[in-house]
Amino acid sequence: MIFTTIKKWTWVACLATSPILYTSCNKMLDIKPTDQVDEEDIFQSVSTVNRAVLGVYAGWAPEYTLRIGSVMADECVIGPKNAGVNGDAQLLYRWSYTGFDPAIAAPWTNGYQVINRANRILAGLSKVPVQNDADNSAKQQLEGELLAIRAFQHFELYRIYANSYLPEGLAVPYITITDNNNKPARPSTAEFMAKLQEDLDKAMTEISEGTDNTRMNKQTVYALKARIALYTSHWSDALLFADKAIANATLATRAEFPAIWTDKSNAEVIFKLKRTNQSSMRPGDIWKNAGLGIIYFAPSPQLLQAYDTQNDVRAAAYFDHDPTLEEEGQLADIITKYKGEDGATNRNDVKVFRIAEMYLIRAEAYAQLGNLAASIDQLNTLREARIQDYKRITFPDIRTINDAIATERWKELPFEGHRFFDLKRRRQPVVRETQAGQEILSPEDIYYNIPIPQSEILSNPNIKPNNSGW
Structure with a gap:
């Protein structure tokens, strides 16, 4: 089944139940001096709910998606000492994994754990007393954050495990209930996307603009909507929501850019998850x-x-x-x-989201809508921000600018978990250049589609069929 039975919420130091999840968060989660929190304690006040929501953030592990998106693609090569018991993700890199591989199962487990925790808080929000308008506004904000987190997690699961990114293709279960015995089937992509958009639309009515880029806010939801529109080829929506995500923000300057990666600057960071x-x-x-x-x-x-x-x-x-x-x-x-x-x-x-990604989404959307000049402008603007003495260039046609945008995404977003999924949504092979020649993973290969983890297949008879070839 998608999640295990939880009578009490075992929030072991910030809700981390997997040995490679996160145990830091902050002391606010110490609602009790023990490692367990009763649901009745969580719903005592808006303040205690907020602590539980912080725990949901703490258990969120996008690193699993990042690893698949990069290691499966052409961004890296395996180190000579990455072998045996001292290695990591070796089978993932070599395209020789199975549904039992921990690297394949981890995103599924973590994604649905976070969704389950969000659902449990959402289910109990109506019980939370409010003392004044400020409490009511805070309660609405927390509901909006949880809906946005639930939508994000489902889309990440979709990116990894969907059989294809076509409307008729099979997606992953969209879970909005807390029944631990639930054995859901796989919906079509169209059905899945309808539920996803429903969550995001409701989140937008409750969530604030916000200035804390470690909490879900309107700008983050716009960025997520833009990314979803990119994957679903809704180009006008991609432009609309990328524009809203960027608003009046700017790209980092060349002086600011290195400090983003040492956490000394928040320049162009729309949303991030803290690590300690x-x-x-x-x-x-x-x-x-x-x-x-x-x-x-x-x-x-x-x-x-x-x-x-x-x-x-x-x-x-x-x-x-x-x-x-x-x-x-x-x-x-x-x-x-x-x-x-x-x-x-x-x-x-x-x-998780940067303004640079929004520029690249806009560039691709403009190209797909036939606005070559606007697409070129977006690409050149990003390059000017990154490359000293850059001279703007032109492209003769849509095909050429699309190729340039794909390359720029590769250069701008490496190791952020996009490359493999970018190739997959374009139905392009992974091509690695090696000393012995080329290694190619084609869209027809069994390993091009990540399987639903075998543990889920064995426990849930309704989850079948698995992805192509598995």
Whole structure:
């Protein structure tokens, strides 16, 4: 079944129940001096509900999607020491996993755990007393946040496990109830999207503009709507919501950009999830085992070669070259996008939505709508913000600008969990350049579609059929 029975809510240090989820959040979750919280305690006041909602944020693990989106694609190469018991995500990288593989099951488990927790709070909100207008507004805000989180989690599950991104293709169950014995079937993409939009539309009526980019707000919901429109080819909606997500915000300057990745700047960050030294998994852990000094994955040479390393601020912000690693039998080029700091190795906040993504969505939408000039302008504006002394260029046709946008997404958003899904929504193969030639994962290959985890298949007879070939 999608989630396990929970009579009491076991919020073990910020609701983290999986060993590689997050145990930090903050002391506000210590509603009781024990590791369990009764539902009746949660619904005593708006304040206690807020603490529970913070726990939902704390249990949210987008790193799982990030890992699949990057490791499955052409953004990285596997490190020579990423092997055996000291390795990680080896089968994922080699396109040889099964439905039993933890890397395949983890996003499913975590996604539906977060959805279940959001649903349980939503189900009890009507019981929460309000003392004044401020309480009522706060209660509405919390409901809006939970609906937005529920929608986001479902869309992430859809990106990973949908059989295709076509309206008639099978999606994933959209869960809005708290019945632990529920055994849902897979809806069509069209049915799934209708429920998703219903949640987002309701969230928009209750959620505030907000200034805290670690909490769901209107700008975040607009960004999510723009991303959904991109995947569903609703190009006018993609433009509309990307415009609203950006509003009066601007791209980071070249001076500001590196500080985004050291968490010294929030420039162009629409929404992020905080990570602390108590987090049991940090985004940088995907690429490097800090304790053992093992590089799990290094940047692919083909990605590195795509940058103007002298003038593009992204190259130095995302990568480094360490010759001493070669002496250890490892790859010298390393991913530093989430390297953290001394005393906090691999720890960085997870940037879920950035303004740069909205520019790229607008560029693609304009191209698909036939507005070549506007599409070129969006792409050139982003490049001007990233590349010193950049000279605007033109493109002769829609096909050429579309290819350039795809490449720019690859260069702007690596290791943020987009590349594999970008290729999948375009029905394009993954092509890795190696010393021995090319490694190709085609859309017809069994591993191109991530399977529904085998544990779900075995426990829920209604979830079948699995994805193509599984």
